[in-house]
Amino acid sequence: MKPLVVVGDALLDVDLVGTASRLTPDAPVPVVEDVETRERPGGAALAAVVAAQATDREVVLVAPLADDEGAERLRALLAGRVRLVAVPAAGGTAVKRRVRVGDHSVVRIDSGSPTVTLGELPAEAADVIRDAAAVLVADYGRGTTADPAVRAALATAGGPVVWDPHPRGADPVPSVRLVTPNGAEAARVAAAAGVPVDGDGLAAVGARAEALIRHWGVGAVAVTLGDRGALLSYGEGAPMVVPAVPVTGGDPCGAGDSFAAAAALALAAGAVTGEAVAAAVAFAGDFVARGGAAAWDASGAREPNVVADDGVSALLARVRAAGGTVVATGGCFDLLHAGHVATLRAARGLGDCLVVCINSDDSVRRLKGPSRPLVTAADRARVLEALAFVDAVVVFEEDTPAHVLDRLRPDVWAKGGDYAGADLPEAAVLRQWGGQAVVLPYLDGHSTTALVERSRSKDPVLPMLRELGAGPGTGP
The missing domain is CATH 3.40.50.620 (HUPs)
Structure with missing residues (x-):
């Protein structure tokens, strides 16, 4: 069985989770105490882990990785879960730290700025992209998807390509089967392409999706709309709208990664685009209900629910x-x-x-x-x-x-x-x-x-x- 290949920017996510019962005397900010540190893969690495937990298919992560402590911790978190094909990078591993109290984030602190240092893509990376059942591009705006060698490999990928874009990232390559922007990303790109559309109703979202297909030259665009589900457009005709099952509570961090990963897995299994988007909406809703990215732990398993498979x-x-x-x-x-x-x-x-x-x-x-x-x-x-x-x-x-x-x-x-x-x-x-x-x-x-x-x-x-x-x- 051919692998699912995830290409993009790997990050290390760190949650500093504590309790707060008082404010500091010098500023109206909480004092966070009893802090517990929780580390997990982030960015493209999170998308790869989410996909690996949902399938028996091998998942391969192709990502730039620097030579530093953050990279070593990230390698350890990925070991035994996904196969890592690292490409050369400099500038330090990107680390995102969230200070959280209960289910709420207080502040996020970012560090590291890896830079891709490619002349040509390493042979192992080029081979796995060419032989993939499907490719998921998890673009986090760190430069990986703008590299000419990476783009050339993606343009000739062996299977369908799903591209999860980023506001600071590169445009998808024209051969992409499905692009999955969220509502804000779709509005921003459509406006930059000269097609500003006011409003957030389905008519406006559909018009933006059609504009993005023309602008990027891709097969289809699925605009994710949070708890409203997703709108899928092929550029003409009536769009398909997939409503989401309402989720109470949960952490939406990683929801976009889970949506794109599920769509790519469905396409790898032979689903048509509409089936893949419907499966992705259901999977993302379940992902959020189970606690989102924060529910992942270093054992590779989700934190146990009170009752298995119900998300309560x-x-x-x-x-x-x-x-x-x-x-x-x-x-x-x-x-x-x-x-x-x-x-x-x-x-x-x-x-x-x-x-x-x-x-x-x-x-x-x-x-x-x-x-x-x-x-x-x-x-x-x-x-x-x-x-x-x-x-x-x-x-x-x-x-x-x-x-x-x-x-x-x-x-x-x-x-x-x-x-x-x-x-x-x-x-x-x-x-x-x-x-x-x-x-x-x-x-x-x-x-x-x-x-x-x-x-x-x-x-x-x-x-x-x-x-x-x-x-x-x-x-x-």
Whole structure:
């Protein structure tokens, strides 16, 4: 299997993370104490590590690297994760230091200014670019992508090229399949190209994307729009807009790298450009929800979430750091109806975030019978996440939510239904950490089972299909 090759400027990112409870007497700035130092790859090196964690395909990083302490630390962080093909550089390794308190950056301090010192690209670097399944250019404006030898190699790359631009970087080479500027970068380049477009609506973004395709002579432009998703244009016709799933909390640092890395991996696997952009939007949203670049550690793994694969840990940490109340509720939520909506809205009103725990498909089948669920867990989660008063959704495999509650440890567990005066089964679990189980009013006559039975009585086709083994929940 051919490798994914990342070309660009490698940086060393350092987070100095501490706590702050007071201001200095001589200036209105916080005193940061109990500081912990966390190092990780940055720039093109971060993009390479993100890609390597998401694929079994070999990832090769081609980047200028100076001969100094910062470079040695960066080499150590990359070892065993990506194959590094270093090209000569002088001027010192670029180091970005962020001083952070909780989820917030207080100040960033930059040092180092590596300079590419190439006459021609080393043979190993030229070979891996030529033989790549796809190439990701992570331009951080440090001069790598402006070097004639690098540009010549990229123009003849063996696979599709994704170019993640930088305000101080070089223009993409004309053979690029996809360029991924953010909204501000797209506006700046379009204005410099003589196509200033006012506004940030989809019409303005689409006009800028078309202008960039003409200006750069590239195949397509995907303008990333943060929590609005991305707009993909091929230069003519209607653009494709890929909305993002809203993310509460999280660290957006590295989101652009994760988007570009995911798009390049999808193209390397044979996806068309539209499929690659859709995959990239989903991947970037998940990356931010899991804590962004700050969640990476020197072991090469992400910091463990409270519940695997759901991205709720950043949300819970943010709410608890602010002294807020975490509320959880649960159920099958098969065919979301007015009773569910009323209960969920009321539950959200009890605190500062609402996590909905839903039974997996196998769990629903064990509880409700072989014809259920009518809607898969993935689709049930998507529908719930679309509600403004739901902050996160967790799918659990067990028949009861006791295990997932022990990991989430909410302050309040809310259930809707006729439980008033009775001890909820989950109450004993909540008492272990001082949580409270409560009952919420429920709209009488609203249940998924009742909806299904009414549908059966009104539509004779449903029972017939069920007799034939093709009813809801029994098909492929």
